């Protein structure tokens with residue numbers, strides 16, 4: 001594979017600018033080679049980006065009506081589609097992810113802009129007569145400058161989940177991608193300028209979390225913070241948002257269950273369950289990493305899942321046949337492997353995978369852990385790798401109990417041939433999304449987000465707009481004004 005070593009700057013005020021500080025290598029995890037170098041924003045750069053966003057709100061962007069914002073969002077979606085080949089290849093190489101998955105992510109990113117281009121039409125206040133001569137109307141105003149932080153696992157898709165609703169609402173954005181994966185969103189920011197977004201509406205400042213990220217969150221010029229990342233970092237961001245008080249939404253980790261009942265269509269459910277963990281090499285917040293299986297068929301399901309896992313095509317992310325690429329880095333692979341070793345240490349059986357591949361690249365094989373209980377570390381903690389823990393249950397109540405017995409609540413999938421049972425279980429599971437015989441999870445228009453320590457706020461949905469809007473009530477009276485309580 002040829003390596004290009006382009007240098008990427010920051011994106012501030014509608015153009016690519018040099019950072020005040022250093023450039024850092026950006027890797028291609030499937031080869032270990034250097035793909036590019038990125039500028040890293042320091043505090044002065046974040047100040048510049050926030051100032052550019054504020055100037056945009058006070059200037060051209062703040063004066064851009066909803067109809068024009070909608071047109072711009074559609075134009076950006078068109079530009080993403082027109083450049084999808086370049087974006088997919090860049091993302092695939094940078095994340096190490098199978099190009100077939102990445103193509104779908106790029107298409108989804110464009111669709112998300114289109115969804116919010118239409119959703120703008122729903123932004124409206126209310127008016128009412130509330131008794132006597134008192135009347136009011138409410139205005140929906142942009143929350144202001146949005147500071148947005150996203151992780152490395154779906155770099156462009158996560159960025160567009162944040163940018164699209166914020167821009168639709170009329171906010172100006174300062175987005176910090178993970179420094180390992182800033183390339184695709186920097187390119188999309190350039191496209192935004194090309195299609196006509198005014199300078200400062202979108203600013204991109206790659207940088208490290210505890211420095212650049214924390215500075216952005218604390219910045220007094222940032223009105224609203226939207227964070228996607230781990231639950232641990234989310235807690236830190238929440239603390240930072242307490243002084244000065246900031247509006248905040250958190251999209252955090254998961255340990256999502258996949259409930260497989262004996263009455264399900266197993267020919268459909270088992271392959272879909274394998275996909276639901278190994279897609280994106282398990283580096284997915286909604287990875288169904290706990291496979292809960294009705295006890296009567298446990299051994300048989302373990303055997304089938306093991307066999308199917310061995311058939312997942314792992315390899316060069318740019319090969320159209322590849323189903324699972326590498327992990328994001330060798331360091332992350334060590335972390336994933338440490339969890340598998342802990343399960344071995346606790347007496348679980350690794351039926352396939354569980355060994356670090358020799359050779360270049362941060363590859364790790366699809367790994368199945370059987371003979372495991374829900375209290376084991378691998379069943380409680382987010383591994384964020386291609387590792388599924390298969391856990392038996394006795395009956396419906398036991399399945400629900402185990403499903404809910406983690407600190408997270410992002411996603412769950414239920415496989416059953418009984419529709420009533422599917423809906424009954426969906427009502428009892430504490431998670432933001434429940435799929436019934438449906439492994440796929442994220443669609444524009446369907447709220448996505450967490451219960452419990454998976455965070456709060458919803459993305460991809462109409463209600464996401466409200467998270468970027470303030471409601472102002474304007475009150476007056478039509479007849480006699482209520483009496484002055486001072487009697488003056």
Ligand code: NAD
Pocket residue numbers: 149150151152153154158176177178179207208209210211212213214217228229230231232233234236237251252253254284285286382384410449450454455
């Ligand atoms: P992470 O929390 O380490 O980093 C996420 C982002 O936060 C990065 O951009 C990082 O630079 C930044 N960051 C780190 N420390 C910070 C700080 N102190 N202040 C401000 N920003 C800081 O997470 P990660 O390992 O990069 O990403 C994986 C996590 O993201 C997983 O837990 C996954 O479940 C979660 N995730 C959740 C969703 C969702 O929608 N719920 C989607 C994707 C990923």
